[in-house]
Amino acid sequence: MNYQNIQFSLFFLCEDQFVLVTNSWCSNWNFAIAMSANGVQDVFHKAKVILLDIEGTTTPIDFVTKTLFPYVSENIASYLEANWSSEEIQHVINELRKQAECDTEEGLKNVPMIKSFVDSKDDALPDVVANVHWQMSLNRKTTSLKKLQGFMWKDAYESGLIKGVVYDDVIPVLEKLKIKGKRIYIYSSGSVQAQKLLFGHLENGNLLPLLDGHFDTTTGSKKQSNSYLKIAKKVIVDPGEVLFLTDVEYEADAAREAGFHVFIVVRPGNKPLANADQYITIETFKDLVAQ
Incomplete structure (x- = not known):
């Protein structure tokens, strides 16, 4: 987890957390960054739905x-x-x-x-x-x-010419998320069919039983905040009840504009992000279920 290199500007005590406010009052948690080691867990517990990117997030x-x-x-x-x-x-x-x-x-x-x-x-x-x-x-x-x-x-x-690949932490953590009652969805630029093929033909198992649904560009561009609003409506939750994990900054920006919680996933080989310090970052899905 990365809580360094934050640009300190203005803080309020909100929900027992010190929060950096970025053009918004602290009651709007989606536009703030938690300044404590409990930040990941605080957001995680509020989320009913976990929305996952694929490339650079679940898969190298x-x-x-x-x-x-x-x-x-x-x-x-x-x-x-x-x-x-x-x-x-x-x-x-x-x-x-x-x-x-x-x-x-x-x-x-x-x-x-x-x-x-x-x-x-x-x-x-x-x-x-x-x-x-x-x-x-x-x-x-x-x-x-x-x-x-x-x-x-x-x-x-x-x-059998191709076998799907996910990071080692993905399946064990998603299993724990299901036990905790979280609903898990995929949103990728790859087609829904391609998503199901990848996760259904893994080298180390089948991820599909852990997933509640899939979204692709037929829902809308991942650059547009309205696409994320459509997903929230489709899965019947408020935008503030969705946690989106991605390694792409413009996707993070669009999701946050829609009111989603967003974590940036920093995996080996992912491109460095210019403004990653504006988000909570995690290096492994294990951070989601850490005690």
Whole structure:
């Protein structure tokens, strides 16, 4: 847990804790940072719902960048060749085509366009491959791209070519959270299908029975506070009853704007954050259940 490098400016005694107030009165706990070793536990006990990011939070970033993404890049052409005529693939190709048109209209440069269905597979397939490679090179998280990636990962997981990975502390702590009556949800830019595949095909077990639900970009962008409000409404709790764990600062900012409690998760290999000192940080999920 990190309570250092806090910019001291103004403190009030609130709920038996010294609190640093950032543009808000201490009664609004979501916009304050606890200044005691009990800060994590205080927030944890108030939360009815634990909302988890995946990449860099439950799962090493390297698993995504060195296993999942390369699998798609290296196998997209052969996958499309084998599955081109399927209805779900034709549907996602149409979504990719529409996304490319929107990208062009919005002024993005060098967008690989995709020919219409009236063209032959030999003409259109290379367009789809080029568009997927282009989007992945920019680390884009469009729903159409994530959906196609999810289809490919499904085949890889079910055939045993890929096994999911989570940090060692994740399963034991989530088991304890369930015993404590917490509801646990996932919110990731990866599709719900991809989330379930990852957690259902782990090297060391199956995480799915511990999860109460999943959210992806069909709910909204993780950069927008309204997306988090939608999640709170969906799981039928007040925003202040949700604790969101993420390693991404803009996600933390958006969730906090929505009224969520937020912890920044600092894992090996995660990118340093410019304003991590504005949040409580944890290095392991074990901090959530520490006595």
